[in-house]
Amino acid sequence: KAGVTQTPRYLIKTRGQQVTLSCSPISGHRSVSWYQQTPGQGLQFLFEYFSETQRNKGNFPGRFSGRQFSNSRSEMNVSTLELGDSALYLCASSLTAGGPYNEQFFGPGTRLTVL
């Protein structure tokens, strides 16, 4: 069974540009969550999608947005990039949404560098 895949793995952008990251969940998983990981802040929750609907959203500005397609693949978009957006962006898929035993499977992440 293929794991969670994220593309691209590495990305370099300049301030003011926008970027789109892609995540393909494990086959059969309907929930996709996105996280931003930085050395100082750890993993910060961005948003979660379940069956094409945004179920939860973290405390990030509106420049961060996402969507989920009917095949459960998800994309996140960051507009007007800032230096502070440099981070590892992780996608996690799970079978369903919510619940303490709902195991999340993480992809390898996309390393975004903003110059």
Next chain:
Amino acid sequence: TQLLEQSPQFLSIQEGENLTVYCNSSSVFSSLQWYRQEPGEGPVLLVTVVTGGEVKKLKRLTFQFGDARKDSSLHITAAQPGDTGLYLCAGGYNNNDMRFGAGTRLTVKP
């Protein structure tokens, strides 16, 4: 501000030593998970605990959930170089959101 505080932030020990890392919060969690993340990879779930006072063992790893469900610890016995990685705790809230700590970076030297 981190909702979950993990300590220590960094830990470097010799193979064979024991260690304990901590995860603390002022909030009560409905559940708590521990993950390990290796360089170039995403975090991998190690354990989920949901009951206050619960203790779970996974080979040389022992996980404990505090009685008040506000803290947790991970104890590793006879650490091995393969245990090297970033250990993350994640607390679950009533709305089923998971919030992560910044992690403890463990290095086990041979």
